[in-house]
Amino acid sequence: MVKYFSNDVDIRTTWDHVVSAFWQRYPNPFSTHVLTEDVVFREVTADQQLLSRRLLTKTNRMPRWAEFLFPSNLSRSVYIVEDSVVDPVTKSLTTYTWNLNHTTLMTVEERCVFQESEDRPAFTLLRREAWISSGVYGFSRPIQEFGLARFKSNQVKAMKGLEYALSNLHAVRFETAAEKEK
């Protein structure tokens, strides 16, 4: 059973600025849970797309009941892979992010597409989707609910972090256009 979440955000700044800020958003005041950040692969393809892979390590903050039930998961940080494709011609940035470890407990996969708005080029549209699942027998529902709650909270921090990085480049405001979950 997989929990799905999506939302659309209008970012009131140009795609060029958003993508530049994307690379510069760590550290920021809202990312204290992100411990390390590294680019581990990068390539410009023949058709001029930029492929990148980043490795992040994050703290593994679980609610008390989960810490009690899964003590072996406490000690290790979470390793996260973020793969991305920047297309400067179509003005789109697609990112795919997922955790490499603690996967039996929970997997969180997130896809983001940042696209220059066709009718309003001063705006960037962000469509964010997440798939959250747990393989722990008998606990998958509460774990998935926790996972979704943490994802939403992290999403707010991520937007604030991006806003912070952008404000170092340019002033910006975010508006949530639509949100759904199932």
Next chain:
Amino acid sequence: MNSVGEGCTDLKREYDQCFNRWFAEKFLKEDRSGDPCTEMFKKYQHCVQKAIKEKDIPIDSVEFMGPNKEKPDS
């Protein structure tokens, strides 16, 4: 921001600075006049890949955008 390899942070920061400038001034403007960051990237990678192996981080066998292949287009 720190690198996962404790000794790699300076190399990472040097590379990041070079990349950010190249990205905004060349790549986004579709200027293909060459990447000034290749040497810096090599040094940084040499350091960080070593740290990844030492810490047993299971990233090598992971296909680029792997799990995305099974997902419907948004």
